[in-house]
Amino acid sequence: MATLRSWREIPHGGVAFRLSTDVKTGDWRALRPVIDQSKCTKCMICWLFCPDMSIIWDGEKVFVNYDYCKGCGICAHECPVKAITMVPEVRE
Ligand code: SF4
Ligand code: SF4
Numbered sequence: 001m002a003t004l005r006s007w008r009e010i011p012h013g014g015v016a017f018r019l020s021t022d023v024k025t026g027d028w029r030a031l032r033p034v035i036d037q038s039k040c041t042k043c044m045i046c047w048l049f050c051p052d053m054s055i056i057w058d059g060e061k062v063f064v065n066y067d068y069c070k071g072c073g074i075c076a077h078e079c080p081v082k083a084i085t086m087v088p089e090v091r092e
Contacts, residue, residue: 026054029071031086033064039083046075046084 035046040062047055047062054069055062064075076084 024067026067026069029089031071032089033075033084034087036083037061039081041081045078049074049078
């Protein structure tokens, strides 16, 4: 059974003191969504469901803004034609 602790005993968490547009919050992503452009019908359902507004439509194709995408996989789950695949994030 978990031991109850007061707020004074809880470890400090991270807080971003700058605008979210200044802080690249996608850097802890473990999985990366990759869109297969040959399958994408540009229905924008992924845009509708993305909780981070990381799906972009540039007038020609749909792509992911990896600066902010958290890799939650909701877009891949909701894509009706399964054009999005979640792949392991690789960092150099
Ligand atoms: S939901 Fe799938 S088909 Fe629709 S725009 Fe997104 S990637 Fe393309
Ligand atoms: S993985 Fe999550 S945060 Fe990233 S584009 Fe898809 S829905 Fe948005």
